Amino acid sequence: MRLIDRSKLKIESNEAINYRPDAAHEKLRRRLAILAVIIAASFVLLLTRLWFMQIVSGDEYLKKAEGNRIREIALEAPRGEILDRNGRVLVKNRNALAISVVPEEMGNEEQVIDRLSKLLGIGKGEIKRKIEKSRAPNQRAVVLESDVSEEIVTYVREHQREFKGVIAGTKPVREYPHNELACHLLGYLGEISPEQLKEKKGKGYRLGDEIGLSGVECTYDEVLRGKVGNYRIEVDASGNSVRQLYREEPRSGMSLRLTVDEDAQRLVEDALKAGISIARKRYNPELGKRYAAGGGAAIVLDPKTGEILAMASYPSYNLNEFVGGISKKAWKELNDPKNMFPLNNRAIMSELPPGSTFKVVTALAAICEGISKWNTPYYCNHVFTEGPFKDYPKYCWSMHHGIDLFNGIIQSCDIVFYRLGYMFWLKQQKEEGKPIWEYAREFQLGKDTGIDLTGEMDGRIPTPDWKKEFNEKHGGDVVWYPGDTVNMAIGQGDILVTPLQMACVYAAIVNNGKFTRPHVLKWTEDDSGKVIRKVEPDVYAELQIPQDSLNTEKTALEGVVKGKGTAAATFEGFPLDAIPVAGKTGTSEILGKNPTAWFVCYAPAGDPKYVISVAIEEGGHGGESAAPVARMILEGLFKIKTSGEILPSAGD
Amino acid sequence: MRTQSELKFEPDLVDQSLPRRFLKRFPTRNIDRVLVLSVLALSIIGIIMIYCATRADTPSTYYLKRQLVFFILALLFMVLCAGFDYRRIIPYSKFIYVATLFLLLLTFVFPARSGAHRWMSIGIFDFQPSEIAKLVTIIMLATFIADHNMDMSDNREFLKALGIALVPMVLIFLEPDLGIAISIFVIFVGMALVGGARLKQIAVLGLATIATVVAGIELHLLKGYQLERLLVFIKSDIDPYGAGYNLLQSKIAIGSGRLFGRGIFQGTQTNLKFIPEHHTDFIFSVVGEELGFIGAALILFLFGLLLWRLLRIASGARDSFGTMLATGVIIMFFFQVLVNTGMTLGIMPVAGITLPFLSYGGSSLIVSFMCVGLILNIGMRKFPQDVQS
The missing domain is CATH 3.90.1310.10 (Penicillin-binding protein 2a (Domain 2))
Incomplete structure (x- = not known):
């Protein structure tokens, strides 16, 4: 093959302009014209597309461009x-x-x-x-x-x-x-x-x-x-x-x-923990094993302002586990029933029968109703058989022989309060006066205290109407028996309260009937420490109870920690002369379980700075398990150095 | 040998100096000024847009300076290509063609860059033989078709012409440079049709092509990314970060330009590099974003002007070779403009085809200007008195 065509090297200079025959030339022109039309059409298409993108949808694309960029x-x-x-x-x-x-x-x-x-x-x-x-x-x-x-x-x-x-x-x-x-x-x-x-x-x-x-x-x-x-x-x-x-x-x-004090908080937590671990070592002869003492709560409250100085709940958990999202495993563990729900704040969430700590309410109610006087004599022979209770006898935890209402509080005699309860039942039958549950409500029980914490429970104050409604739903007995009123008189039966509610009841008693809203926030402050909003004491209810009755009861409560009082053993060696303590033990029975140990107290009794409420679930008797915790807390708060072991008291 | 034959026809020029001889042969009065102005305008806008697109790079004027040098070189090549009677190419067509095929083969000797054997390094400039192969194929086809009296309806001649296009096409496809391979195919189809081929022949060729492509996919001859690129424009909105990302960003750039554009140097899609290859394949997106509909339409208008003048020359050429040569160039420019701008607008596949005169790149710019030079040449010499004798 020859790469260079020599025959064409010569260029004809005088070639005609259109050397092609006309027909062929026409054909060529037509083809080029078709090409021109195709080109023109394509340009129209491109321009149309450009128009639609830039003029019609331009704003939309601009938004997308901004979204890209910003x-x-x-x-x-x-x-x-x-x-x-x-x-x-x-x-x-x-x-x-x-x-x-x-x-x-x-x-x-x-x-x-x-x-x-x-x-x-x-x-x-x-x-x-x-x-x-x-x-x-x-x-x-x-x-x-x-x-x-x-x-x-x-x-x-x-x-x-x-x-x-x-x-x-x-x-x-x-x-x-x-x-x-x-x-x-x-x-x-x-x-x-x-x-x-x-x-x-x-x-x-x-x-x-x-x-x-x-x-x-x-x-x-x-x-x-x-x-x-x-x-x-x-x-x-x-x-x-x-x-x-x-x-x-x-x-x-x-x-x-x-309002919380770091030191007080640590003190209360340690005391509660120690109290619970002691309770767990104690033998319960009724169940034939040691107390379970699965959980408990302790609160220190300033009765005048409602400020919470410390609030402990046991068991607790480590907050740092939640940083950056808690692991699945840790979360599962915290919600395992075996671990007694450490996330729950038992001070406001545990609903427990108050037991004998409720007797302060019954006693004042009885005085107000004229059912009893402080010195009305009663006789405790361990068993209560009056009226219908002949067939269903009720027992006192001890045998107090001759006793009056005043000493009934000190020694927590159940017979005295069964009798009061029975009187309430009789009046209730005749629809005379205020029923006992009305007094409980006046003490702000059965509804939350309104503390600035979430998850607070209401507790429960049973009434005949409530019982009917509740048991119709749950298939229980709908009839309100004399036993229901009598049980309530000693804080047993269907009545439920939270440890905080009990603290508030005692705070109201020392406050001459005024209920000050408990709270944990003192104030909010900005970066520079400037106070923005201060929480002022909020009196949200007041008891209509004569001052002298309250005073007498307070004197009775002071007797609980000494002499024949149910917590006397525990406060042995405590400088009561310098710092008088007043309080009440409580032991609430729950069928088939260990009793809940309660102790609610305040000190110094004349002008109380602190109200302390301690409750240990399945912790045994109030005197033996709860009162020692309260004493430990008091010792810490008042910086008292005492030697020797804190003794349990036998009292209920 | 060549000078001897020339001397035979121009004995009076022997004693004249070279520039004077050159000027004598240059019938400047017939130069198509509109054509020249349109390509100059396109190139200058291109240089500005390249600067817009690349000024964030370091050094900021690297691409600008290079493209300016290419532009000057390209102008020289244009003048050279217009400076002799275009019919003198005819005897050398085959030689040039074979030499170009050799160059294409030679690219495989050079080390591959980003997986492709497209370039030959000549000092600071990387020469891309496939660009020149487009022009050479056009020349070869024009020679062949003119030689056979513009009658491609004959099946044997048609197949021979196809063969001429196919050899460089296959070599370029293997480089691989799918865009230029397809361009050559389209150039062949267009030239064959203008050169007398019947639609039936083209239809059969089309079917054969489809069969080949299907076979190519089945036998995995087509590279995965090439197939993806061809298919992606259909589903660009579904897959914004995959293969359709470039396309979507280009559309956003153009769309956001609206009527007047976001202003020169102000295009965020360009400046923040959302448009990929913004100085080469996607230069039209930069125009659309920064100069808006006005600017983009101006570019299309200038291309329209260019093609119109080229068509005028094609139809007015004094011989078949001139007509076919011009036709080939028209189809080449038209196809590149259509596919490139269509791609940036999301209505054509991403085939890796540059926009003539605007895209950055020396080979492309120089070859485009050589084409223009040759067509000017044809237009200048359509009257007998302009032909040297």
Whole structure:
């Protein structure tokens, strides 16, 4: 093959312009014309498309371009701290290293999740669940794991290309320097649920936020959380920040100054724990085994102001386990019935029969109704057989022989109160005067105290109507028997109260009938410590009981800790002359279980600074298990140094 | 040998100096000024847009400077291509063609860059033989079709012409450079049709092509990414971070330009690198974003102007070779404009075809200007008195 065609090297200079025959030329022109039409049509198509994209949908595309370019980052507001009454830190914040993802920026999601799963050691399913749960219109990072190691953060930062959309940074988290101390009061945080989100609509809550789920973290969540800031940056295609466009600083949350005293709280918790461990070693002859003493509560309340100085519940839990989201295993353990529900704040959530501690109410009711006088004589021969009780005898825990109402309180004689109960029953039959449950209600029992903590229970004051309604539903006996009234007179039967309610009853007695609302918040303060809102004492109810009756009862309560009193043994060696103590033991029976041990007291008796309420579930008798706890607390509060063992008292 | 034959026809030029000879042969009064102005405008807008797209790189004027140098080189090549009677190419067509095939083979000797044997390094400039192969194939086809009296309706001649296109096409496909391979195929179809082929022949060719592509997929000859690229424009909205990402970002860029554009240097999609390959394949997206509908429509208008002038020259050429050469160039430019802008607008597949005169790249720019030079050449010499004798 010849590459160069020599025959054509010569160019004919005088060639005709149109050497082609006309027909052929026409054909060619036609074909070129068709080509021109095709070209023109294509250009019209391109221009139309351009018109639609730029003129018709231009704004939409512009929005997308802005969405590409602008990244909105929420600046988390530091949550307020929680301090004790003296300003000592109970809860603070720290910056934790955290791995989060922005789902919209992940690109190949599957691949990134796979890498994260390997790096963090969490299942792919769990990561996906977390992302799915927080995938919201508000583009924000989903925290996958808090408190990761420095190496993990460095690794992600160095391999950012492989971890598209993954942020390795810091995140403020709660820190609890005292672990378990006041855990029930303070409360834990958790991720907001969709229901809570709906409930808190319009208050700046967002999906994925942490929210207080118990304690003051919950009641004062809106105060503590502050306001989230906003940070808008321009980013390039690889997600790198180019410049800052807008910034609104977050406003940090208010700090809470609690009424709680850190030292008192520790003291009360330790005393309760010690009391419970002693009770567990004690043998219960009735059941033939040791007391279970599964849980208990102790409260120290300032009766004049309603301030809670300490509130302990046993068992407790470590708040630090909740930092960065509690692990599944730990959560399961906290909710295992075997572990006696450590998350419950028993001081406000345990509904227990008050036993003999209720006798203060019965006695005052009887005086007011004219059923008895303080010195009306009674005779205790251990068994009560009056009227219908001939066939269903009721027993006293001891044999007190000749006794009056005043000493009936001191020695907690059941016969005296069975008799009062029976009188109430007789009057109730004739529909004369106020029934005993009305008095219980006047003592603010059967409804919550309104303390600023969540989950408080109402307790229960039984009435014939209640019994009918309740047992119709639950298939029990609907008839109100004389035994129901008589049981209530000694704080047994269907009556249920919380340890806090009992503390409030005794606070009202020492307060000359005034009920001051119990509370744990003293004030809220801002960053600089300026007080924003102070909680003032709130008298929410007042008893209509003559002052002298209250005074006599107070004198009787002072007798409980000495002489023949049911807690006398326990307070042996306690400087009662300097710090007079008044109180009442209680032992409430629950069929088939160990009795609940109660002791409610106040001191100094003349001008009480503290009301103390102690309840130990299945802890035995009030005198033997609860009263020693109260004495330990008193010793601590008044800084009394005593030697020797605190003795249990035999009293009920 | 060549000079001897030339001397035979132009004995009076022997004693003249080279520039004067050159000017004498350059019938400047017939130059199509509109054509020249339109390509100059396109190139200058292209250089500005390349600067817009790449000024964030370091050094910020790297691409600008290079494209300016290419532009000057391209102008020289254009003048050179217009400076001799285009019919002098005819005897050398085969030689040029074979030499180009050799160059294409040679690219396989050079080390592959991003998995492709497209470039030959010549110092600081990477030469892309496939670009010149487009022009050479057009020349070869024009020679062949003109030689056979513009009658491609004959099946044997049609197949021969197909063979001429197929050899460089296959070589380029193997580089691989799917975009240019497809361009050559389309150039062949267009030239064959203008050169007398019947639609029936093209239909059979179309069926055969489909069969080949299907077979290629079945036998895994087509690379995965090539297939994906071809299919992706259908589902670009579903898969924003996958293969359709580029397309979606390009559409966002153009759309957000609206009527007047976001202003020069103001395009966020461009500046923040959301548009991929924004100085090469996606330069039209930069125009659309920064200059808006006005700017993009101006570009299309200039291309329309260019193609109109080219068509005028094609139909007014004094011989079949000139007509076919111009036709080939028209189809090449038209196809590249349609597919490239169509791609950025999301109505054409992402085939890796550059936008002539605007996309960054020396080979493409120089070859485009050489094409323009040759067509100017044809237009200048359509009158007998302009032909050297």
